[in-house]
Amino acid sequence: MAAPLEVVVSSDSGSQLWNCTVFDPHSGSSLLSYRGGNSSARTLTVLRGEFLLSAQLGKNFINVWEIQRKDQLQQKIVCPGVVTCLTASPNGFFLAAGVAEAVYLWEVCTGKLLSVLSRHYQDVTCLKFTDDSSHFVSGGKDNLALIWSLCSVIQLDLSHAPDPRHILSRHSLPITDLHCGLMGVQARVATASLDQTVKVWELSSGELLLSVLFDVEIMSVTSDPCEYFLFCGGSDGNIFQVSLCSQSLSRDKSFQSDSDGNQVFKGHRNMVTCLSVSMDGTLLLSGSHDETVRLWDVQSKQSIRCLAHKGPVTNAVIMAAPANMFLPDSRPTVPLPRFSRHLHATEGDSAESGDVCVRLGLYTQEEEETYLQKAERLNSLMNAVTDKSVFGDGENTKVRVAELEEEVQTLKKINKDLVRLDVVGPQVHPSHSCEHTVGINVRNQAIFSLRAAG
Numbered sequence: 001m002a003a004p005l006e007v008v009v010s011s012d013s014g015s016q017l018w019n020c021t022v023f024d025p026h027s028g029s030s031l032l033s034y035r036g037g038n039s040s041a042r043t044l045t046v047l048r049g050e051f052l053l054s055a056q057l058g059k060n061f062i063n064v065w066e067i068q069r070k071d072q073l074q075q076k077i078v079c080p081g082v083v084t085c086l087t088a089s090p091n092g093f094f095l096a097a098g099v100a101e102a103v104y105l106w107e108v109c110t111g112k113l114l115s116v117l118s119r120h121y122q123d124v125t126c127l128k129f130t131d132d133s134s135h136f137v138s139g140g141k142d143n144l145a146l147i148w149s150l151c152s153v154i155q156l157d158l159s160h161a162p163d164p165r166h167i168l169s170r171h172s173l174p175i176t177d178l179h180c181g182l183m184g185v186q187a188r189v190a191t192a193s194l195d196q197t198v199k200v201w202e203l204s205s206g207e208l209l210l211s212v213l214f215d216v217e218i219m220s221v222t223s224d225p226c227e228y229f230l231f232c233g234g235s236d237g238n239i240f241q242v243s244l245c246s247q248s249l250s251r252d253k254s255f256q257s258d259s260d261g262n263q264v265f266k267g268h269r270n271m272v273t274c275l276s277v278s279m280d281g282t283l284l285l286s287g288s289h290d291e292t293v294r295l296w297d298v299q300s301k302q303s304i305r306c307l308a309h310k311g312p313v314t315n316a317v318i319m320a321a322p323a324n325m326f327l328p329d330s331r332p333t334v335p336l337p338r339f340s341r342h343l344h345a346t347e348g349d350s351a352e353s354g355d356v357c358v359r360l361g362l363y364t365q366e367e368e369e370t371y372l373q374k375a376e377r378l379n380s381l382m383n384a385v386t387d388k389s390v391f392g393d394g395e396n397t398k399v400r401v402a403e404l405e406e407e408v409q410t411l412k413k414i415n416k417d418l419v420r421l422d423v424v425g426p427q428v429h430p431s432h433s434c435e436h437t438v439g440i441n442v443r444n445q446a447i448f449s450l451r452a453a454g
Contacts, residue, residue, distance in 0.1 A: 006278055007031065007321045008285060009046075010293050011039035013057060014311020020044065020054060020065075022325070025283060025295060025318060028305045032325070034065045041273060042085045042126050042177070044315035047108065048092035049322035050332040054315065055083035055097070062086065062097070066332055068324045077339045080104065085126050089133040094150070095339075096136055098124030103138050105153060111337035115153045119146055119164060126177055132184035135165070135203060139175035144168065145191050147203060166206030171195055177220045177274075181227055190230060192221040198232050198242070212242055213254045219271050224281035224298070229261065231284060233272025239265035239286055239296075265296055267303045276317045287313030 008023040015038035022032040039054035043062075047053055052065045060082050064075040085098040088108075095106045103117040103124055122141035129136045139145040145168040152162045173194035180203070181187040188209065189201045194217045200210040212230070220233035223244070230242040243261025257264055270289035277284055277298075284296040289312040295305040324330035 004031075004321055006318055007325070008293070008295075008307070008316065008318055009044065009052075010287060010307070010309070010313060010316040011044055011054060012291065012309040012311040012313050013038055013040075014291075014309065015039075016310045019063065020052060020315075023293075023307055025278070025285075025305075028295075028307060037063055038311075039063070039314055040083065041314040043083060043097075044317065045086055045088045046319065046322065047088045047095065047336075048332075050324065051336065053077075053086060053088065053095075055079075055086050057314070058082060060099075064336060067322055068327055068330050075336070077336075078341060079339075080341050084123055087127040087129055087136070089129045089136075089150075090131055091133040093133065094129075094154075096127050096129070098127055098138065098140075100124075101140065101142075103127065103148075106339055107154075108336070109334070111339040113340045113343050115162065116343050117148065117153065117162065119161075120144060122174075125175055128178055128180045128189075130180050130184050130187050130203065131182050134185055137178055137180060137189055137203075139178045139191060141174040143171045143173060143175065143193070143195075145171070145175055145178060145189070145201075147189070147206060166201075166203075168199075168201055168206060168208075170199055170208055170211070171197065176218065177233075179222045181223060182225060188227065190221045190223060192218040192232060194218075198230065200230070200244075209251065210244075211252045213252075214240060215255075219273055220275045220286075222275040222277055224277045225279060226281060228281070229298070231275050231277065233275050233286060233288075235271040237266075237268035237270055237272060237288060237290065239268075239272055239275070239284070241265065241298075241301075263301055265301050265303075267294055267296075267306075268292070270312075273313060274316045276319075278318050279320065283318065285316055285318045287316030289313070 004024050004026065006025055008025050009020060011020045018033035018035050019037050019039055020034045021030055024031055034052060038057045040057040043055035045053050050067055052067050053062055055062050060079050062077040062079060062083060064077060079097060079099055081099040083097050083099055088095050093108055095108055097104045101118060101120045101122055101124060104113060105115045106112065107114050120138065120140040120142050124138050124140045126139045127136060134150055136148050136150065137145060146164040147166040149165045168191065171191065171193040175191050175193050177192040179190045185204050187203045189203050190198060192198050196214050196217055198212045198218055198221050199208060201207065202209055214232065214234065216234040216236045218232050219235055223230050227244055230244055232240045232242065234240060240255055241263045242255060246261060256262060268286065268288040268290050272286050272288050274287040282298055284298050285293065286296065287293045291309045291311055291313065293307040293309065293313055293316045294303050296302065297304050
């Protein structure tokens with residue numbers, strides 16, 4: 001059987017048989033399983049398509065598996081505290097984790113801790129990167145969602161705490177989940193909260209675009225890739241589909257099921273903790289505390305498959321299958337380094353490691369050249385090339401000057417000889433008068449050429 005293009009990866013808090021498992025979304029068969037411990041909610045992430053990571057429930061470490069090896073003992077990344085949320089940047093360069101009220105950011109290639117962001121007042125509950133890895137968003141129990149620019153976070157000046165690009169502060173109760181759409185810095189961000197609302201924001205400006213009020217607390221949120229619909233998981237087990245293309249869409253609205261795209265998926269018996277949509281937008285995946293993961297057909301709102309678990313589901317996601325997931329002989333191209341737990345490495349630590357830190361994206365810290373400066377620099381380069389092509393470079397010029405000086409000396413000698421002949425006068429036979437006339441003309445032409453040259 002050919003490897004599927006998309007797979008379902010899920011975990012639960014029971015973990016009697018495995019920590020995480022991989023399912024085929026079309027057949028429902030189990031493809032891979034990863035053993036050891038259990039995973040806390042919103043911590044399951046894939047790094048570089050080669051490693052599967054999840055934070056241990058209630059512990060201060062992260063479990064790591066090589067994604068193509070199903071029968072293996074997991075590695076561990078020890079963290080400064082209990083990890084409440086975890087995410088990796090899509091380009092695989094950075095790893096971010098929420099520990100209490102702080103966000104820790106590591107550089108994957110070196111394992112160095114780049115920054116500790118302590119702008120939340122209570123525990124961080126969720127973290128998400130934009131699809132271009134330029135920004136990430138953090139939500140917390142302090143009712144705030146913060147938008148961070150990555151280039152401002154990985155700065156060299158550790159004495160200055162970076163500020164978030166935007167602070168989203170319209171929620172009145174803790175944020176439970178968030179979703180970042182596509183289009184990088186032009187993306188839209190959806191936040192779900194215990195205040196029974198889901199809000200949609202513009203990432204670039206931080207402006208509130210839409211606020212939808214529900215009758216129950218919202219525990220999870222996502223959207224399809226084209227952002228036609230918003231899917232919101234309620235604490236009562238229902239999943240609410242909100243149309244984002246309605247003609248009568250106002251900024252503040254209450255959810256009502258109608259024929260305009262607002263519908264309800266019914267099937268779970270407990271709160272919906274996680275949601276995910278397939279790449280083509282036809283399948284919706286949901287995980288619940290009723291110990292099941294369900295696949296839904298978006299168009300018909302029918303549950304087409306139910307995957308039983310041994311405990312409350314903590315993570316469930318539909319993702320593109322990594323290229324080497326089903327190749328047992330493959331290995332990660334670069335092993336993971338040892339991750340630092342301290343922001344300021346001591347001299348002994350740096351001497352012991354003996355490596356050179358190349359900070360990815362550091363060029364963004366330097367002042368960018370303006371378009372006018374670029375134009376002036378290009379103009380000067382063009383003038384230099386033109387001067388060289390017209391006048392030659394320095395070495396060729398010296399050779400040419402030497403040749404001209406030698407020619408001038410030759411002409412001076414000819415002129416001296418001609419002047420001497422003109423004064424003394426040759427004895428010319430009458431029959432040679434024509435030849436004498438020709439010689440005088442040659443002499444005159446030589447004198448004229450000599451005077452013109454110098």
